[in-house]
Amino acid sequence: MSIDRRGVLLAGLGCTPLARAQGLDVNEAINKAGRQRMLSQRMSKAYLALAQGVEVDSARRALERSQALFVRQLDELRGFFPAPEFAETFRGLDAAWADYRQALTAAAPSVAGAGQVVARDARVLQLAHQCTVQAQQVSGKPLGRLINVSGRQRMLSQRMAKLYLAAGLGIATGAAPTELQQARTEFIAAMKELRAAPESTRRIHDELQLADAQWLYFDRALARLEPGKPDARASSDVFVTSENLLTVMEKVTGLYGAVIA
Structure with a gap:
């Protein structure tokens, strides 16, 4: 399998200046x-x-x-959503993030520390999703849902790669293949929803077609999973293809945010 590594734009995420909280609109x-x-x-x-x-x-x-980027955006979102129901979400997210960050940074990354990292990312994901759903409810428009669904594809690309790497290292090997298949099913279904949405412009359809092509590479890489048997080359392919897919879905989500409802 040939992987186009020129498509990886790791440096792009987190490097551009973020808008100040008061400059955000609900789509952003x-x-x-x-x-x-x-x-x-x-x-x-x-x-x-x-x-x-x-x-x-x-x-x-x-x-x-x-x-x-997580820290900067957390501050921005807290300023944009001061309502009491968001305040509770942010309190929980602050605590979950503190625990997760400690696991990420307490020592150099190691197999010994990986289990704790994987366990703690789940709570941060749960609360970040809760915040996203609350933000979508503030919008109250179909476009808000499309931004949510498209943005969730970014998460699924990273979650699938994480599950692959975790299973390869022997972490949660029993659950990982099942969770990976569930994420795969959800990703495919969401792509179908985005393609069918009347709000999807010609430019969005072009980017979705590019995402479909990246998905083929990523899906082939994921299919090589052998729980408990780490393969550096296969893991490298998963890492790279997940980044390529993330880059495309990042652009798609931004395009939905720019659609005039």
Whole structure:
């Protein structure tokens, strides 16, 4: 299988200046809340890659930049959504993030520390998703749901790669294949929904077609999973293809946010 590594844009995520909280609109807020879900899984993926010695330079950049972006966006979102129901979500997210960050940074990434990282990313993902759903409810428009669904595809790309790497290292090997298949099914169904949405512009359809092509590479890489049997080359392919797919879905989500309802 040939992987186009030129498509990896690790440096792009987290490097552009973020809008100030008061400059956000609700579509941007849904996008950023949804991006927090993705970052929860991307950080785990990067940690597991480092623990396995896979794509070390890229994984280290991904881990560092994802942490910084998560913190900046959390502050932005807290300022944009001051309502009491959001305050409770943010309190929980602050606590979950503190625990998760401690696991990520307490020591150099290792197989010994990987189990704790994977366990703690779940709570951050849950609360980031809760925040995204609340943001979508503020919008109250079909477009808000499409931003949510498209943004969730970013998370699923990182979650599937994380599950692959975790299973390869022998972490949660029993549950990982089942969860991986569930995420795969959800990803395929969501792509179908996005293609059918009347709000999807010609440009969005072009990007979705590109995402379909990236998905084929990623799905083939995922199919090589052998729980408990780490394969550096296969893990590298999963890491790279997940980043390529993330880059495309990041653009698609931004395009939905720019649609005038």
